[in-house]
Amino acid sequence: MVEKVDVAVIGGGPAGMTAASRIKRLKPELRVAVFERSGYVSYAPCGLPYYLGGLVDSLEHLVHYPVRVFTEERGIEVYTRTEVVEVGDGYLRARDASGERTYEWGKLLIATGARPKVPPVEGVDLEGVFTLRVLEDGEKARRYLEKATRVAVVGGGYIGLEVAENLVRAGKTVLLFEVLDHVFPAVDPDMALLVEKELARNGVELHLGEGLKGIHGRDRVESLETTKGEYKVDAVFIATGVAPETRLAEKLGVKKGSTGALSVDKSMRTNVDDVYAAGDVAEALNLVTGKNDWFPLAPVANKMGYVAGAAMAGLKAEFPGAVGTSITKVFGLEVGRAGLTTARAQQEGFDPVSVMINANSKASYYPGSSAMSVKLIADRRTGQLLGGQIIGGDGVLARLNSLAVLLSFRARVEDAFFSDLGYAPPFSPVWDPIVTAARVLLGKIREA
Numbered sequence: 327m328v329e330k331v332d333v334a335v336i337g338g339g340p341a342g343m344t345a346a347s348r349i350k351r352l353k354p355e356l357r358v359a360v361f362e363r364s365g366y367v368s369y370a371p372c373g374l375p376y377y378l379g380g381l382v383d384s385l386e387h388l389v390h391y392p393v394r395v396f397t398e399e400r401g402i403e404v405y406t407r408t409e410v411v412e413v414g415d416g417y418l419r420a421r422d423a424s425g426e427r428t429y430e431w432g433k434l435l436i437a438t439g440a441r442p443k444v445p446p447v448e449g450v451d452l453e454g455v456f457t458l459r460v461l462e463d464g465e466k467a468r469r470y471l472e473k474a475t476r477v478a479v480v481g482g483g484y485i486g487l488e489v490a491e492n493l494v495r496a497g498k499t500v501l502l503f504e505v506l507d508h509v510f511p512a513v514d515p516d517m518a519l520l521v522e523k524e525l526a527r528n529g530v531e532l533h534l535g536e537g538l539k540g541i542h543g544r545d546r547v548e549s550l551e552t553t554k555g556e557y558k559v560d561a562v563f564i565a566t567g568v569a570p571e572t573r574l575a576e577k578l579g580v581k582k583g584s585t586g587a588l589s590v591d592k593s594m595r596t597n598v599d600d601v602y603a604a605g606d607v608a609e610a611l612n613l614v615t616g617k618n619d620w621f622p623l624a625p626v627a628n629k630m631g632y633v634a635g636a637a638m639a640g641l642k643a644e645f646p647g648a649v650g651t652s653i654t655k656v657f658g659l660e661v662g663r664a665g666l667t668t669a670r671a672q673q674e675g676f677d678p679v680s681v682m683i684n685a686n687s688k689a690s691y692y693p694g695s696s697a698m699s700v701k702l703i704a705d706r707r708t709g710q711l712l713g714g715q716i717i718g719g720d721g722v723l724a725r726l727n728s729l730a731v732l733l734s735f736r737a738r739v740e741d742a743f744f745s746d747l748g749y750a751p752p753f754s755p756v757w758d759p760i761v762t763a764a765r766v767l768l769g770k771i772r773e774a
Contacts, residue, residue, distance in 0.1 A: 329429050332358065336413070352635070359405065368390040385465055435603070443569050454562065477560060479500060494529055499529075521656050521717070524657050592633075592645055603634075604630035606623075606627055659718065660720065661717050662717075664729050665711070670713075677706040679771060682699060683763045686755055701714060702767050
């Protein structure tokens with residue numbers, strides 16, 4: 327038996343559920359079906375490290391809305407623990423515990439997200455090796471960690487740093503391995519050094535410039551081998567980045583862009599008629615470079631889903647793009663970045679010039695003020711602000727959001743300097759760190 331739906335959505339993450347909800351709000355008469363491999367929809371995998379560390383005591387707290395909200399209140403058909411195994415022109419086949427079923431669709435949204443990039447080395451399939459993608463991954467890892475004492479984290483990006491911190495919180499000895507010579511490749515090496523010092527200060531054993539060669543053990547993890555040695559560990563977390571999950575889309579003939587993610591227009595349409603893509607699987611415009619880029623970030627995914635839903639319901643809607651704004655916490659430090667790094671700016675053909683300044687998060691005389699480092703990057707020829715990185719004990723998010731808006735509108739360094747930012751001693755020095763950095767950078771450009 328073949329069932330017919332007006333709209334099929336593959337993926338129940340932020341983009342997929344936002345799109346499905348938007349469609350039903352605008353066109354409640356449409357039959358909308360969502361297919362999700364895991365047992366949850368509208369969930370926050372970004373919260374999994376904090377579940378491992380015990381800050382979140384239940385996976386249910388990482389679910390924005392239970393399934394019944396979508397099925398009973400919004401009228402969306404939701405099929406969890408259901409994998410789409412084939413997709414073709416106007417149809418898909420979905421498999422669950424009871425077998426396979428075919429659905430015909432009028433429009434299709436591909437919101438399959440991103441998958442962990444697992445190095446092709448021996449032992450990655452051993453018991454005790456984990457990646458974090460869906461909530462069930464966190465549940466499995468937390469149970470296993472009850473008997474582990476020494477844990478390796480492979481990868482020093484966002485997820486790797488957050489997992490390392492929370493494993494320390496859980497009482498584990500943590501070894502962090504990064505193939506580059508510094509952690510957190512989303513920032514420049516001089517800013518990453520601040521993060522490395524914070525990791526070491528909190529007991530994380532850093533191994534920089536070490537690539538993974540293999541994971542060893544009889545039935546479960548017993549050791550990890552790198553390009554520099556072998557280390558006894560009880561568990562391994564692979565956090566070496568993610569890649570867009572494009573396999574189903576490619577079978578349908580959807581084109582990929584230069585980033586490897588699916589190519590879409592501003593309304594999230596692909597090159598295939600009536601097929602849309604949104605979220606971590608799709609490209610978006612980089613507002614700094616003016617070129618297509620890939621932003622596997624939850625806020626971007628939600629907005630792309632919102633636009634896709636509106637467009638699929640027949641409205642004119644466009645996603646303008648993003649600048650890659652992101653923030654994380656590493657023990658006592660808040661670490662934020664937006665726009666381009668110095669190396670990326672050079673790759674994009676800019677002539678980058680930068681400054682890094684140290685300031686206070688509040689007026690120096692006000693209790694609780696903490697140190698903050700701000701790095702701004704601009705194009706020497708035009709003065710266009712290209713990116714920035716901010717690290718401090720508090721107050722980073724406010725500055726980061728100001729920077730993100732400036733970057734979104736291709737502001738110049740002079741615009742950043744004259745930005746009318748708020749001031750009061752409990753919140754900022756009279757010269758805000760962003761303004762101070764812009765003032766120094768402006769002088770550096772004018773002297774050149």
